[in-house]
Amino acid sequence: MTGGIDTPALASTISIQCLLFEDKWEFGLSVQPLSSALKTFRVLDVIASSPAPMRLADIARAADEARGAVHKRLVTLVEAGWVEQGEDGLYRLTLRTIAHGVMAMEQASLGTRLGSALDELVAVTGETASIAILDGAEAVIVRRVETRELLRADLRVGTRLALDRTASGRILLAYAPESTLAKLAAAGVRLPPGDLLRQVRQDGVAASDAQDPPSVSAVAAPIFDPAGACLCALTSSGPYVRFDADRCAAAVRDIASRISAQLRGPQR
Known part of the structure; x- marks a missing residue:
């Protein structure tokens, strides 16, 4: 006892209060973001x-x-x-952001699987393969493997794509939650017609809009995470004069489906 105060008891009380505070912090109770x-x-x-x-x-x-x-x-x-x-x-x-992006995919067990998917897609189609994700009001290319052909689609990692006209954008929107579509529409973002998105979901693949003059063509398919949400779009793209849309669509749909099954794991 010191001055009428039970010091060990006070220390114990403070320790318990600290632990309770830590528990609240850990579970997100009463803690606001900065x-x-x-x-x-x-x-x-x-x-x-x-x-x-x-x-x-x-x-x-x-x-x-x-x-x-x-x-x-x-x-x-x-x-x-x-x-x-x-x-x-x-x-x-x-360039620090690139390293973090790569590690994010690795931590999600996506790096090796997506890398092999891109390599296979290039080998099967002879065209450039890429992965795109939804980032705000655009799709952004986060990984890419180039074809060996001299004539190729010049779209680099970090390229941002319109959602309404590109194959990647249409896939990401077709499988996005209704709440995401509503937010984008409220923000004035141009979206594809509803019937087009329904057709994309039915076909399991999307194609880019024909350009005028035509230069680059692309097709994309969704890769799903274990919970069934669209994780990203797997895309094959190439020069319009050479691009075989039917062959590339079949390949991108098949490879995306297999990657989704691998991420989902064995069914019980």
Whole structure:
């Protein structure tokens, strides 16, 4: 006892309170996300959505924040190694993001399986193969294996694709939850007609819109995760003058189906 206070009992009480707090934190009770962190990640998303380095003013406009606040977030991202500023003053992502993207696929047990799927698709079709995911209002290519042909579709990792006209975009929308479609529509994003998406689900494959003049053609099929949600779109693309849409569609549908079955695992 010290001054009438039972020190061991007080220490025990504090320890129990700390443990209770830790339990609440662990299970997400009474813990709110850091708004400053969310706004910093928003700035990172803005830069990631641009095909070219960006000015501070453009980043602030897209993030809907004051320049001073955005500049502080950029300083944080630069210090953390996610963003770099060029000699021209423009901001761009660092290559660190690529390593994290690769590790994300590896941790989800997708790296090897998707890599082998792309290699097989190129071998079967003779055309370039890629994986695309839904990222906000666009599809983005996250992995790609090029054909050996000299004439090829020039779409690189990181390329962002319209959802309404591309094979990848149509697949990702056709199998997206209704809530996702509703949010995109409310945001003014152009979506394919409902009957087209229903046809895609019926066929299990989507084709890109014919361009004018025609240059690149593509077909895509969905890869599903163990829960049955569309994880990504497996796509075969090539020059319009050479592209055999029927042969590539059959190959992409078959390979995507097999990868989905592997991810699903044995059925009990």
